[in-house]
Amino acid sequence: MSILSSMSGNRLHILRSRVVLLAVPGLVALLYLTGAFYKRDVSTERVGALPNSLDYQAEHATQGKLADPDIPSDEQPDLRDKCWTQWFSTGTICKNPPEQWTQQSQLDLVWSWNNTTLGNSTAYEASKTAAVRALTDSDLLRYSFRSAQQHMHSGFGTVTLLTPDVPTTALGVVVGSDVECTHTYQDDEGMSRKGQRPCWLASADPVYEPPRLLHHRQLACSSKSAKKICQESLLVAPEAATSTMLASQAQGLSDVRLVVLPHHIFADHVSASDFWSPLYGPSFRFNSDITAAGEVNAATQNDSEPADAPLIRASRLLNQRFENKARRKLLDLPQPLSRPIIQEMQQLWPQELDIAATTLDKRVDLPFLAAHYTVEKYREALLWSFIVAKHDRDGDGNLSPSEAQALLKDLGADAAGKYVFPRVEMPLRSTTSRTSVTESLRRASLPVRLGHEAIQASLDGDSLVSPRSPEASPSGIVNDEHDGANPLQVHAQNKRPVASVCTLARECLEPLINMVENSKGEHPASITAEIFKRVAFRAPLCGNCMIMHLTSQSGAQGLSAFLPSSDLEMSPNKTPPLDVNNSQDADFALRPAPILPSIKRIHAVSSLLARYTHTIVFQEHFVVPQMQTRLETKFGLTTLEFFNTSSLFSFKQHGKHPDPTQVKAEDAWIWTKYVRAWLSLRYPFPMRFESHTREI
Template sequence: MTPWSENYKFPTWDDCEAVKDKADILPDMIHVPFEEAVQDVILEGWEDDWVAKALYTGPRLEEPKIDFVYNWVNGSQKEFTKTMRPYEVNSTLNDEQGEWLESHSSNRYREWDELRYSMRSVEKYAGNFTNRIQILVNAFQNEDPADNEKYTVGKQRPHWLKPDHEQVQVLSQEEFFGPAEKQCLPSFDSLTIENQLYNTKSETDRLFALSDDMILGKQHSASDLFSPLFGPTMGFKDNAYNTLKPPTEEDAERFGEKPFLIYTSWLLNRRFGARKRRGQVHFGHSMSRSIAREAITSFPRPAMRSAAQRFRGETGFQLYSWFVIFHYTIERHREALIWSYIMLRSDSNDDGYLDWHERRRMLRELSEGMGNETPELWRERQFFQVPEHLEKAGLEPPRVNTEILWTSLDGPHVIKDLDCDAFDTEDCLAPGFSIPTSDATASSPVFSSATIFDRIARQNPRCGDCLIKLILNRRRSGLEPLLPSARRKPEQRKTVIKALMKFQYTIVAPDAAFFMVTDAEQATHVLLKPYLRNHRKVGQMCLNDDVVLTDVDDLKRLRAVMSELFEGLLPEPSSFEV
C-alpha cells in the first residue's frame, strides 16, 4: 500500500491519455487456466468429501472474518468541489449549455451523514465477524494562497471519525489503485473505484462492499454474507441481459446502470457463451478479492478503459464490477465442472482425444442420468439443507438472508428448471459421437476433448448445462459424477476441488429494501412511519438519493426527516465515533 503523503501531486492530463493509449493495444479478454487460478487455494482435508458427496467430515470451523468496505465521498466539502471543478469542465460530458455541469453532482455527491449510521449498524448487527472497516475516499487539493501553482494534497475523512481506531482505515484512491490505473486519478466515478476494490490490502480475502446509504437492520451472522461451505451469498433482480452484438450509441444513452449491464453482458457472452444473466440486487455485495482480481483483469482493455473514466458515462460504457464478478464466479464454477468431466474424467488416458472406449462410457453415464430424471429419484436439494450443514461444521446459520434459492453444490444454477429431454449427443457433443465406426480407421478432430469442451462450455451453453444435469442425476448428492478419479488422477482431482471451492456461491432472495428518496413527505410515508413508528424490520436497507429539490426549506425538511429516521433506528454512537 502506498504511504499517504501531502507531497503527492495529481497526474497530468498527458499521463491519463497515455493510459488510454495503452488500453487500446490490450486484448478484450484472456483465459486464466484453472491451474493458475487456484494457486492461492489451500485445502484443509475435508473439501473432497464436501464437494464430491455433500458430506462434511472436518473439524469445527471458525467463523470467517469479513471486511466492510465503503465507497464514500463528502460532496459538501469546498476543497473537494474546487478540486473536482477543472475535471468537470474538461469532461466530454460537459455540454455547451452547461446543463450537465450544473446538475450532475447535486445528488451523486450530497452528504447526508449516512456513513455514520451505516457504520453504527455494522457494529451493532455484524460486529462479531467484522475484521476491519475500510473507507475509500477522494483526495483534494489545498492550494497555496500565495501561489496557485503550488498545493498540498489532503484526503477526505469523516469529521466524527476517531483518528486512531485500529479497526478502521481511510484509504485515498492513490493508496489502492493499480500502478497504471492511478495515472487517471482523481476519479469521481463510483464504477471506476469499485473496479479497483480488489487492490485494498487486508488479512482476509473476503469483503462486503457497500455504499454509505446502505444500513443493516437486523442481527446478522457471517453466513448471511459468506461461509466456507457455501461461498458468498448473491442476490439478483428479475431483469436479465443477453447482449449478442456490440452495444450501440443508443444503448449508451439508456437510463441508469443499463449501459454498463448491457456492455458487460456482451463481454461475458463472448467469454462464456450467450445466455441471459440477471442484474444484481441494489445492496451490499459479498466478494473475494482474489476472484474480483481475476474477473476484472480477465478483460484487460475494458478494465483499463474503465479506469480512465473520471465521471460515469464519459465513454458510454464501463465494466460493471458487481455484474462481472458475480457472473464470472458462477460461470467459472460451471466451466470447472465441464472441464473436469470432459478433459480429466472422460479423457482417461489424457491424450486429448475421446476415443470410442471413452465415448461409450460417457454415453452409458448420460443414459443413466436420463433414466433417473423422475421425481422419486431426484437429487437431494442442498439449498434446503444449508442451516443443517453449517451447524454440523460448527458455524452459525443465516439469520437474515434465510430464503436460499440455490447453492453451487447443487450444480450450476441454470440447471434448476432445465428440460433436457431432447438432449442429443450428436448435436451437442460431436457428429458421430455415438457411432463406433466414426473414427475406426483414423482420428477425427471433432472428438478432440478440447473441441468438445469449447463446444459445450461456450459455443452451445445449453448443451453443457444439460450434460451437467444428466451426469449429476446419477448420484443423489454431491458433484462426484463429474470429477476425475481420486485413485488414478489425484493431482488433477485436487485442482478441480480447489476450483470448485474457490468459485462456490449461494443464491438468495435477500431480506432487503431499496428506496429512492425524493422529498420529506415521501420519506415520512415510506420510511418514518413503517420503520420507526410502526417498528417494521428489514435485514438490509438502501436509501438512494433521488432528490431533485432546490428549495432550501424543502431540503431542510427532508434533512430533518432523514435525521429523525437515522437517530430513531440507530441512536447509540459506535466505538468509531469521537
C-alpha cells in the first residue's frame, strides 16, 4: 500500500511539474498577446483622430517654457511679430511664446490611392499585370496605414483617403467584388455619386473614427468656376500626379499637409515636426547621391525619358524664374505640400500647374517644383533683406554713397583695404544640433522631432550647405576653383585649419565700389533693385558667397547680419513680388507710399522668411529600393533591415529594369509576396477599421 501511495505521489508530482511547465509559457504568451492587442487599440486611435501637440506639451510641460495663456488674444499678433523677429535674429525662442506661431497648429495627412481594376476594360486588358498591380497597391495601403498607426505621434491632425471616382462606363464590365468596393456620396448638386474605396476599409466603427474618404469630383468640381474641368478623364484619373495636385489644393485641411502614397511605409517613431513645424518649415527629403543620377539638369537633359521628364520640365520653370543650375532629386517619400505656396506658383505658371495638365504628357513634378521653389525663394528673401530692406535706408530705390559704403563694410570691404573682400570660411553653427532643435521646439510648445535623420536648415542661410558644427572639428576642405590660393586658413581663435569656401570678387559689386571710390558725383547712385538682381540672378555665385559670409557674421545661431534695424519702416505691399515668372521683369525696390500705413521692415522680413523657411534631409537611396527582380528584392529588404537608420521606406518598382533578360515573368508576383511577407512581420495586427477581405 505504501508502495502504491508512493507511486501515486510521484505521478502527482510529475503531473504538477508538467502543468507548471506548460502553464508558465502559456501565461507569458497570454500576457504578451494581451499587451500587443492593447497596444494595437491604443495606437489605432492615432489613425482616426491623431492627438494634437497639446498631449505632448502636457507631458513635457516641466521641460520647457510653454505659451503663456494669460496674454490677451488681441496682443497675440504683436507678440507673434516680436517672437518671429527674435527667432530669425538670434535663433532663440522669446520669453512668452505665442499660443500659435501660425494659423496652422497640426499637420493633416492625405493618402491618395486608386484601384486600377476599375479602369476601362481596354486599359485593363492591355496590361497583364494590372490585377497584380491593383492588389499590390491596395495591400500596401493597408500596411502604410498600419505603419502610421504604430509610429505616428504628436502634432498630427485629420486623416483623409483621396481616391478617384468610379468610371461610369466600367460598372458593367468589372468582375468580382470590385463593384461592391465603392463609396456612395452626394456632390454639391445633391446627385448620388460613387467613389473608389479599398474593399477592406470599413466606412464606420463604433469606437474609432476611420479615415475620411474624399474623391476627385469633390475637389475638382467644388465650385462653379471649376465646372469646366469636371471631365470624366480627370475624375477617374489613376495618375498619382492628379491626386497629388488635388490633395495640395483641398480645402478644409491644414495649409501644409502631408501627402502619402500607398507604398510609403513609416519605419520608426515620428512626430509632425519631422515633416513640418512653424519654426523650421517643411522638411524636404533629397537624394544624397552627388552623381548625375541624383540630380536633374534641364540645360543638358531632354524630357524624352518618361521617368525624369516631369522633373526636367519643373527644373526648366525654375531656371526661367531663378538661375540655371542642376537640382537634386527628391526621394519617393511622404511630401509636405503647402497650399499657399502651390497657389503662389500657380500665379507664375498657370498653364503648367492647371489641374487638367496632370493627365497630359506635359505634366510637371509638383513636389519637386514646390521644394526647389521654396529653397530659391528663401535665398531670394535673404538677399533682398540685406541689400534692399537693410541698406536702402531712405527707401528711395537707390543706394547712396553712404548706404553703399555701409553695405560693403558689412561684407568685409572698406576704403582702408581698397575694397578687397576677405576669404569666406564655412560658417560655424549650432542651429541644427539635436539639442538645439529639441530645446527650441519644446520652448515653443511644439512637438519635438522623433526621427534620427540629420537635418540642414534654412536658418543657416543656405540649406543645401552643411555648416561646421561646434561639437566636431572642421572636416572637408572645399577648394575655391576661381582662386589658386591655399584653401587652408588658420582660424584666429582655435588655430585649427578651416575650410575656405569662396571669395567675393570685385566684379560682384563693382557698380557700388566705383560709386564709393568716385564719390564726387562721376557715378550716379546705384539702383538698389539692379544690384539685387545682379547678385541674386545674373551672378548667383556672388549671392551664394554673400550668404555664406553674412551667415558667419551672424554667429552660431540666427541671421542677424541679414536683417534691417528695428527703426526702419516700409509700405506693407513692397515685399518681393510673388507673381512674376521672370526675375528680370520684377520690381524689387522700395518706394515711398505715404498713403498706406507703414510697417516695420524687420517684421516684414521675418514674415517673408517664415513663409519660405524649410529644412532638408539628405537620405541614402536604399530607403527607396528598386527591387525590380527577385534578387534585388531580397537584397533591398536585407539592406533595410541592416541599415535601420531611416524613419521612412518606400516600396515601389521604379521604372523598367535596364536589362530585360534579368526580369522573369513571375517577378512582379514574387515581389508582392516578398514585400507583403516582410511587412506582415513588422505590422501584424489589423486596424479597427480594417474589415476582413479575401485580398492577398
